[in-house]
Amino acid sequence: MAPLVTVEDLHVDFDTPTGRVAAVRGISFTVDRGECVAVVGESGSGKSVTARTLVGLAGPGARIRAARLDLAGEDVRTHRARDWRRVRGRLAGLVLQDALVSLDPLRTVGAEVGEVLTTHGIVGRRERAGRVAHLLDLVHLPEPERRARQYPHQLSGGLRQRALIASAIAGEPALLIADEPTTALDVTVQAQILRLLAERRAAGVSLLLISHDLAVVAQVADRVLVMRDGRVVENGPTDRLLRAPEHPYTRQLLAAVPSASSRGRRLAATPPVAGARVALPARVEVRPADRVLDARGLTKRYGEHTVVRDVTFSVGRGETLGLVGESGSGKSTVARIVAGLLDPEAGTVSFEGTPWSAVRERTRRPMRRRLQLISQDPLSSFDPRYTVGQVIGENLDPDVDRRDRRPHVVDLLRRVGLGPDLLDRHPRQLSGGQRQRVAIARAIAPRPSLIICDEPVSALDVSVQAQVLDLLAELRAADGTALLFISHDLGVVHHLSDRVLVMHDGTVVEQGPVGDVFTHPRHDYTRSLLDALPTLVAAGRPQEERP
């Protein structure tokens, strides 16, 4: 039987005011009936454009050329708007990232799911509500009738994503295209959504899965296409591709995934063979007994809701403490309390041996330079009118002479791997990775003893994430700075941290050396987190231990 999708020599160009940009440069692939094919690549690799081209939604100004572009036996190259409408929802369903913005926030979940039914005249008005409930039940949304009457914002991220999938499968399409379907989700929810997609596939639906995360696609994909700069660099069965990657870029992607086995080693350097890694510089001695930060019994309430309950921990000089937990676990609230931005209802924080909580800001201010912050979205933490030089220079020691400031900033830029040519640029003109490097340069400028890193690499591509993690590890080794490293990514935390703190529903459920906690979890919640973690082991990488 012919494949469901046949793509041969597909080119997609975009006409922009500055000229034509090639997004996809001649790729070929097929998706068989009932098969799951994953397209993996970093931002700008052309993977999303490829997916959207298959439903005629590549976007305005897109110019598409292909030797073949067949969908269920139809040549779609000559399709006009009316033909595409017949394809969309009926032949191919599309699931996008983050259902909060991918479902219309002003319409009920039921209206969104039912829209496909009405558009294609699948069921009559009277059967519609029943069919919607059936579809919501199919994606395991509890209480489907009640949920159908709710709005997207009233559902949790995982339930929203389920509803979005229900709307994509409502027209019973033979192909389901999922573009980063789990990216904004917590790991346990991600595991549920992946299971749901696998279930649809078992029911006979073909899956085209688009993701930046190799570990995620390894769970469900039969075949993986690795894309870079609009081309497919490697294409093969998932097992083979993960075990014996042929292309250096695939090897680089695999090596960039932080995990237990990557501890003390570089992530960004391309290994000569799969599995081998380059060592990081040795660190200065960690002294857990010499406490930089001491938090005792922290409690914070919002109204009747206790978001942080009796949290106690400390960070030693030069130590890296990982803080993991899912959204709503209270980890960001802890970060804000520790940073002295939020006062706890109960409990105390002391920093460098002096009281840090429940003191006036005036008392805290001289010490502020010793404690720095790096956030997930550095751009919003920069003054949009400042240049890179001003952003970093602002945080220099006030004693530094005016004439010496510029060389100081240049030196800091060099330390984070950026050239002096960026000095007069504005942060918005930089890439995501460069921005995070600027944020790090600003944080290390006053030579702090502690840096709070709140999801510092969560918004970055895996190879950029690898570079930033390497950079943090280098700086930590050189300066002996302690890190409070907050992340939902257990692999990242395992790679970088000495000790780890697991938070759930506002309380610390487990803490200890990272190796102990992650290999012998004592608490059920930690265990469920680890079980939900998509790892490359599952797809057969025996040389990688579980993080």
Next chain:
Amino acid sequence: MRALRAVARRIGAGLLVLWVAATAAYLALLAAPGDTVDNIIGDGADTPDIRAEIIAQWGLDRPAVVQYVDYLVRLVNGDLGRSYLLQRPVSDVIGEQLLPTLALAVAAAGLGVLLALVIAVATAGNRRPWLRRLSSGTELLLVSTPSFLIGLLLLSVLSFRFRFFPVSGDQGAGALVLPAVTLALPIAGLLAQVLRDGLDRAIDQPFVLTARSRGVRERGVLLRHALRHALLPAVSLAGWVFGIVIGGTVIVEQVFGRPGLGQVILSAVANQDMPVVLAVVTLSAAGYVVVNTAADLAYLLVDPRLRRS
């Protein structure tokens, strides 16, 4: 309980606005040049006896504060006072002229909103670039042209030249067309721009991509999805529309020789007919409060995220 308190706060704020408006109007008229007794006498006989009688009849010899409090108390009881000029209750004067003005205002606002919706939906996105350029140019022209000029142009072409519509007066629905169009055009111009901007922003959102991926027609995408998002910023302009309509009717009624409040307001201001001016100001303020409260409620209707369970 929380909802009740919110409503109570809203009403309280509305009453405060009304009081401030009534007081400001009172003070403004008090400070205006001219003597009240002169205004009441007008062209009539002017003797010291008559003057004394008027002062006694209207209570003008009482201290200003007492007069002000008296005015407020009567206002609260719904008594708008008597017109100095016409020697009749203000509520009668306004009541007679309210209907034609209301008809014009409602027709103009309705037509303006309808035009704006049609124009915005027809020109949103980048489907017909030439139409889009044409309409946004026209909108700019309409917004920046004074309404009396639009009215005169419409009159000279459609009434004097082609005799489609009556030149003036208030005979039947035909006479309402030109004044309503005159007032509606600037409203449509600005609202269309706001709506189109909202539509353009909405159709760039991921949920629109999702809707398209379901096979929904472009019209369905605009009407079912994008339009509600575009309505949110437009709803906040409801107060502005009310202001344009109230201010505009005064001018448009003059241009088209229509009966209505415009005539009443002009003569009352020119003759310092204090009770009538005060009544008009207070009523306008009340209208504003009502329209803005309605806009706040409309927000809740359009955007479920603002509703608290």
